[in-house]
Amino acid sequence: xxxxxxxxxxxxxxxxxxxxxxxxxxxxxxxxxxxxxxxxxxxxxxxxxxxxxxxxxxxxxxxxxxxxxxxxxxxxxxxxxxxxxxxxxxxxxxxxxxxxxxxxxxxxxxxxxxxxxxxxxxxxxxxxxxxxxxxxxxxxxxxxxxxxxxxxxxxxxxxxxxxxxxxxxxxxxxxxxxxxxxxxxxxxxxxxxxxxxxxxxxxxxxxxxxxxxxxxxxxxxxxxxxxxxxxxxxxxxxxxxxxxxxxxxxxxxxxxxxxxxxxxxxxxxxxxxxxxxxxxxxxxxxxxxxxxxxxxxxxxxxxxxxxxxxxxxxxxxxxxxxxxxxxxxxxxxxxxxxxxxxxxxxxxxxxxxxxxxxxxxxxxxxxxxxxxxxxxxxxxxxxxxxxxxxxxxxxxxxxxxxxxxxxxxx
Amino acid sequence: xxxxxxxxxxxxxxxxxxxxxxxxxxxxxxxxxxxxxxxxxxxxxxxxxxxxxxxxxxxxxxxxxxxxxxxxxxxxxxxxxxxxxxxxxxxxxxxxxxxxxxxxxxxxxxxxxxxxxxxxxxxxxxxxxxxxxxxxxxxxxxxxxxxxxxxxxxxxxxxxxxxxxxxxxxxxxxxxxxxxxxxxxxxxxxxxxxxxxxxxxxxxxxxxxxxxxxxxxxxxxxxxxxxxxxxxxxxxxxxxxxxxxxxxxxxxxxxxxxxxxxxxxxxxxxxxxxxxxxxxxxxxxxxxxxxxxxxxxxxxxxxxxxxxxxxxxx
Numbered sequence: 001x002x003x004x005x006x007x008x009x010x011x012x013x014x015x016x017x018x019x020x021x022x023x024x025x026x027x028x029x030x031x032x033x034x035x036x037x038x039x040x041x042x043x044x045x046x047x048x049x050x051x052x053x054x055x056x057x058x059x060x061x062x063x064x065x066x067x068x069x070x071x072x073x074x075x076x077x078x079x080x081x082x083x084x085x086x087x088x089x090x091x092x093x094x095x096x097x098x099x100x101x102x103x104x105x106x107x108x109x110x111x112x113x114x115x116x117x118x119x120x121x122x123x124x125x126x127x128x129x130x131x132x133x134x135x136x137x138x139x140x141x142x143x144x145x146x147x148x149x150x151x152x153x154x155x156x157x158x159x160x161x162x163x164x165x166x167x168x169x170x171x172x173x174x175x176x177x178x179x180x181x182x183x184x185x186x187x188x189x190x191x192x193x194x195x196x197x198x199x200x201x202x203x204x205x206x207x208x209x210x211x212x213x214x215x216x217x218x219x220x221x222x223x224x225x226x227x228x229x230x231x232x233x234x235x236x237x238x239x240x241x242x243x244x245x246x247x248x249x250x251x252x253x254x255x256x257x258x259x260x261x262x263x264x265x266x267x268x269x270x271x272x273x274x275x276x277x278x279x280x281x282x283x284x285x286x287x288x289x290x291x292x293x294x295x296x297x298x299x300x301x302x303x304x305x306x307x308x309x310x311x312x313x314x315x316x317x318x319x320x321x322x323x324x325x326x327x328x329x330x331x332x333x334x335x336x337x338x339x340x341x342x343x344x345x346x347x348x349x350x351x352x353x354x355x356x357x358x359x360x361x362x363x364x365x366x367x368x369x370x371x372x373x374x375x376x377x378x379x380x381x382x383x384x385x386x387x388x389x390x391x392x393x394x395x396x397x398x399x400x401x402x403x404x405x406x407x408x409x410x
Numbered sequence: 411x412x413x414x415x416x417x418x419x420x421x422x423x424x425x426x427x428x429x430x431x432x433x434x435x436x437x438x439x440x441x442x443x444x445x446x447x448x449x450x451x452x453x454x455x456x457x458x459x460x461x462x463x464x465x466x467x468x469x470x471x472x473x474x475x476x477x478x479x480x481x482x483x484x485x486x487x488x489x490x491x492x493x494x495x496x497x498x499x500x501x502x503x504x505x506x507x508x509x510x511x512x513x514x515x516x517x518x519x520x521x522x523x524x525x526x527x528x529x530x531x532x533x534x535x536x537x538x539x540x541x542x543x544x545x546x547x548x549x550x551x552x553x554x555x556x557x558x559x560x561x562x563x564x565x566x567x568x569x570x571x572x573x574x575x576x577x578x579x580x581x582x583x584x585x586x587x588x589x590x591x592x593x594x595x596x597x598x599x600x601x602x603x604x605x606x607x608x609x610x611x612x613x614x615x616x617x618x619x620x621x622x623x624x625x626x627x628x629x630x631x632x633x634x635x636x637x638x639x640x641x642x643x644x645x646x647x648x649x650x651x652x653x654x655x656x657x658x659x660x661x662x663x664x665x666x667x668x669x670x671x672x673x674x675x676x677x678x679x680x681x682x683x684x685x686x687x688x689x690x691x692x693x694x695x696x697x698x699x700x701x702x703x704x705x706x707x708x709x710x711x712x713x714x715x716x717x718x719x720x721x722x723x724x
Contacts, residue, residue, distance in 0.1 A: 002510060002515060003510055003511060006506075006507055006510040006511070007507075010496070010499060010503065010507045013499055013503060014496060014498045014499050017498045017539075018498075243493070243494065243495070243496065243497065244490055244492045244493055244494035244495075245494050245495070245496060247460060247490060247494060248488060248490060248494035248508070248555070249511065250458075250459060250460050251458035251459055251460060251483060251486060251488045251565075252483055252508070252511040252512055253480045253481075253483040253484050253511070253512060253513060254510070254511035254512070409460050409461070
């Protein structure tokens with residue numbers, strides 16, 4: 001037992017000499033996590049808007065209504081209307097500085113009232129895909145609306161047109177027009193709005209509140225730090241072999257298994273600390289219940305040691321340090337990709353997510369995600385804990401076997 | 411303290427150690443002298459438990475290294491040829507760690523570590539990292555890690571390779587101190603001077619076999635005070651045979667041919683310097699010529715040459 005403790009203290013003291021590496025193990029996940037959180041949560045919430053340039057040569061009430069129609073309701077959140085001169089509008093649309101440029105010709109109102117043709121010119125920006133299309137659709141709807149208004153209320157419009165524009169219309173005239181328009185609406189309403197069926201509105205069943213999307217990334221980011229550290233620390237067996245200390249160790253009565261467990265304990269401290277730091281920041285940022293903190297740290301630390309053990313076992317199968325490091329580094333990235341460190345498992349295609357959940361880190365990420373996003377307390381599932389303990393113990397056993405069967409003796 | 415009986419270590423068809431047997435006692439330095447690749451390090455590896463012997467027995471303080479490895483290893487300390495220390499762990503922590511690996515604990519460990527630090531001259535640098543040490547200091551720490559548990563048997567595998575003369579001298583003193591303290595030291599080297607200086611008993615090993623064994627005095631006596639004469643020049647094989655016959659006939663009875671290659675011949679004879687004129691004359695009369703002469707008085711290196719026909723450092 002004393003040699004196990006000596007090995008643990010020895011490795012902890014050695015690894016403490018290299019804080020920069022530990023900072024890198026933390027820094028890369030933080031950088032990626034920060035970027036993801038900024039993308040998901042960040043910004044000022046403003047949607048992208050397009051600019052519609054309008055040159056109104058008619059300068060009438062009707063042309064003003066047309067121009068104003070683009071700024072109404074939700075359309076106004078998408079399109080910003082600017083009145084410009086013909087030259088400025090032409091120059092800016094040619095420079096791609098707007099989504100569209102609409103020219104309302106002089107005499108537009110007169111042509112509308114007299115049911116004569118008028119040409120509205122809309123020039124759109126070909127480098128944009130969505131907003132120019134919206135502007136074009138809205139313009140066509142406005143023209144259709146004008147056509148139906150003219151067809152339905154032509155006589156009333158004509159009366160208004162023929163009225164003396166310099167005199168304020170009297171109440172009888174206005175009331176007459178209003179009654180005529182109301183009469184027509186009453187006549188056509190049954191045809192335009194037939195109530196052919198009743199609609200029963202059924203309330204959907206209440207669903208669980210959707211978790212904060214950025215929180216879904218947290219377990220993957222924590223496991224990224226754990227994976228980096230597990231892979232980095234696993235190179236220590238090769239460092240010891242190159243330093244000749246493994247050969248010396250074999251000639252001592254100290255048991256190799258205790259040496260392995262001592263190293264694993266030191267790795268547990270490093271992995272646990274990284275888990276604490278990343279989870280603390282995540283819990284603070286996402287306001288997760290602190291009652292879940294300790295089980296979360298334990299849940300990432302134990303498999304973290306398991307990952308360290310299996311990375312170490314893999315490293316010891318290779319004939320030299322370079323190829324061992326290369327292989328574990330190559331292995332790291334598919335594990336990160338499929339195990340939910342770059343994208344939450346829930347957003348991955350089903351078949352990738354299914355494979356990811358079977359990977360050691362994906363298994364941990366999946367369970368941690370469920371626990372952190374659940375409104376209930378941490379659920380202690382014996383089977384899950386047995387799996388991570390099993391993975392860890394078997395990894396350590398393989399390491400001890402590999403040391404015993406030759407790696408330490410060369 | 412150490413008994414090696416009929417030790418054989420094979421790798422496939424290659425026999426690295428071939429039926430090696432020797433004993434080494436407490437308070438002595440036993441040397442294994444031989445060229446690179448002779449089997450010295452393999453022998454040490456078998457004794458230290460790094461390699462399993464193909465056959466044969468090794469006992470350390472009565473404990474069989476294979477059957478009772480843990481007990482055997484408690485009496486065993488090793489100073490490997492390459493460094494075997496933690497460069498990123500303070501010197502004192504290195505010694506403590508290896509002390510614990512050998513089962514030392516508590517106050518006994520602390521006092522022994524202090525003793526060793528004084529002994530290896532690193533007491534004032536105890537808390538420094540070995541990566542900041544000079545090569546000689548690292549060597550001393552490497553040595554200290556091998557003796558921290560006061561081993562009954564200390565294995566030193568070519569400990570002076572690449573070591574500066576000052577550090578080498580210091581190392582010799584440390585080895586002698588261990589021997590004087592009662593340890594049995596097994597010392598492998600291919601430097602004849604080291605073997606002569608340190609070893610009470612020697613085994614000369616070549617191609618995995620022990621070809622001579624005894625004290626330095628006993629081995630030297632095998633040379634019968636004969637010098638080794640190496641001649642380079644222009645002479646044929648048949649010519650050299652005639653020269654030897656001629657010189658033997660003229661009273662140089664102990665003249666012996668050790669080896670002959672194109673343009674080089676090695677001879678052994680007593681009082682060689684006195685016979686040089688006669689040798690040159692005989693070669694010239696046979697139509698040959700000498701361009702370079704090397705005369706060495708009897709030592710372990712010439713014994714090796716005599717036994718194997720090749721230089722110790724080839």
